[in-house]
Amino acid sequence: MPSVSVVIACRNAADTLGIQLEALSRQRYTGDWDVIISDNGSTDHTRVVAQRYESVLNLQIIDSSDRPGAGHARNVAAHASKADFLAFCDADDEVADDWLIQMMAALERNPFVAGRFESRKLNSERVWRSRPLQQNTGLQESPFGPGLPHAGAGNMGIKRETFLTVGGFDQAVGTLEDTDLCWRVQLSGTPLIFGPDVVMHVRLRTSFSKMWRQGWSYGHAAALLERRYGNKPIASVTAVTTSIAVIKASQVAESHQPSSPVASALKLMRENPTPGALLWAVGWHVGHRAYQDDALPPLPALPATASPSDNRLRQAG
Numbered sequence: 001m002p003s004v005s006v007v008i009a010c011r012n013a014a015d016t017l018g019i020q021l022e023a024l025s026r027q028r029y030t031g032d033w034d035v036i037i038s039d040n041g042s043t044d045h046t047r048v049v050a051q052r053y054e055s056v057l058n059l060q061i062i063d064s065s066d067r068p069g070a071g072h073a074r075n076v077a078a079h080a081s082k083a084d085f086l087a088f089c090d091a092d093d094e095v096a097d098d099w100l101i102q103m104m105a106a107l108e109r110n111p112f113v114a115g116r117f118e119s120r121k122l123n124s125e126r127v128w129r130s131r132p133l134q135q136n137t138g139l140q141e142s143p144f145g146p147g148l149p150h151a152g153a154g155n156m157g158i159k160r161e162t163f164l165t166v167g168g169f170d171q172a173v174g175t176l177e178d179t180d181l182c183w184r185v186q187l188s189g190t191p192l193i194f195g196p197d198v199v200m201h202v203r204l205r206t207s208f209s210k211m212w213r214q215g216w217s218y219g220h221a222a223a224l225l226e227r228r229y230g231n232k233p234i235a236s237v238t239a240v241t242t243s244i245a246v247i248k249a250s251q252v253a254e255s256h257q258p259s260s261p262v263a264s265a266l267k268l269m270r271e272n273p274t275p276g277a278l279l280w281a282v283g284w285h286v287g288h289r290a291y292q293d294d295a296l297p298p299l300p301a302l303p304a305t306a307s308p309s310d311n312r313l314r315q316a317g
Contacts, residue, residue, distance in 0.1 A: 001031030004104060004157075005081035006089060009064070009073035011040040013091035014049050016203065020091055021053040029100040034058040036080060038073035041065035046091075071169030071177035074153065078163055086163055089200060090154040094122060096199035103157045106195040111159035112185055114139060114151030115198025122203040133202070139194045142179070144222070145229040148186045153178035155200035162190055176225055183229065 006024060010017060017037075024035060035057050037050045041064075050061050064076040078086055087103050089095055096102075099115070106113040117135045134140045139149035153169075156178065166184045169177040182192055 002085055002104065002108065003032035003083040004029075004085040004087050004100070004107075005077070005083040005160075006033065006035045006087045006100070007038065007074055007077040007081070008035065008089055008091050009038045009040055009070040009077070010042060010046050010050075010091045011068075011070075011073075012042050012044045012046060014042070014045040016092040017046060017049045018052070019094050020089065021050065021057065021059075023095045023097070024100075025053065025056045026097050027095070027100040028098070029104055031104065032083070033100065034060065034081075034083070036077040037061045038064045038077040040068060040070070040073040067171065069171050069174070069177075070153070071173070072171045075168040075171070078160060078168055081160060083160060085157060086160050087157045088153045088155070090202075092203045093154055094201040094203075096201065099198060099200065102195065102197045102199070106193065106198055107157045107159070110191070110193040111162050112190050112192050113157045113195045113198065114182075114192060115155040115157075115195045115200055117152065117155060117202045118199055119202055119204060121201040127204050133204075137196075139192060140179075142222075142225075144226045145179075146183055146187060148183050149192055149194075150179040150182035151192065151194075153181070154202060155198065157198075158185070162188075173224060176222060180225060180228070 008017075008020065021035070027033075035053075037046075037059065039047060039050075039061060047061060050059065053059055060080075062076060062080050064073040074088060085104070085107050087100065087107075089099075096118075103113065103115060106115075114135065116137075117133050119133045119136075135151055135155070139151055141149055162185060166181070166188055168181070170180050170184075171177070173180045186192055
């Protein structure tokens, strides 16, 4: 059976990491697997919590504090791994009891898989109503970019060689480094497949300030990706399935004339009826507009062993 490293990027996750590691200790995958905790500069008891599970899990803790960011922490873990596959999850979520079995079953058929997010187990009704969760019934879509689906890194599996070939997560993107990775992997010729049985119980933001900050960071990163990939499908995407829904959404958005500030505000309130959802959406728009003159970071450097076909990735950027 193929080997796999479960990668968890951590920074000050002492309050929730134990729940995730306890859930991982219940996994019954019979192949060779380990857990890599990539500590991205924690100042709380994150390492202490992780060390408690060294006797029940094949677990190693590595230091990735030289550069802040979940993408960097995951990249460091990927290079430390010797496994055939990488399975990413977050320190504040909880894997289902059969998560790793289902993830590996899907990865044996497809080298790039994203699982399903479930939000009711770890959140109150007030919280999960504040933000409709994507990736519950299928892959995520965006009205910009190359017209390809994407997924969150909190429930994602990929062949390690494929991950390293495209350069891993782009640490310069920020919050949406997982969206960027999904598009670059697909543009290199590897499709992204949704695994509905690969279930992750996710923990959503609970405070208004955290909802605002997350919305802002998503909007800021979205503006960067719009500049990198453009608002129309890229003609070179022939090896993967293009989402017609995303293309249509982009065309509809381009056909609409800009509305007045008052009309835009009323529309935003109608689409986000709860205070938390409205704060997240307003934060997104503020962050999106804040990204104006920032320099567009280059794509991650490809390894020297990358094949000529990987040039499509460069053309996309």
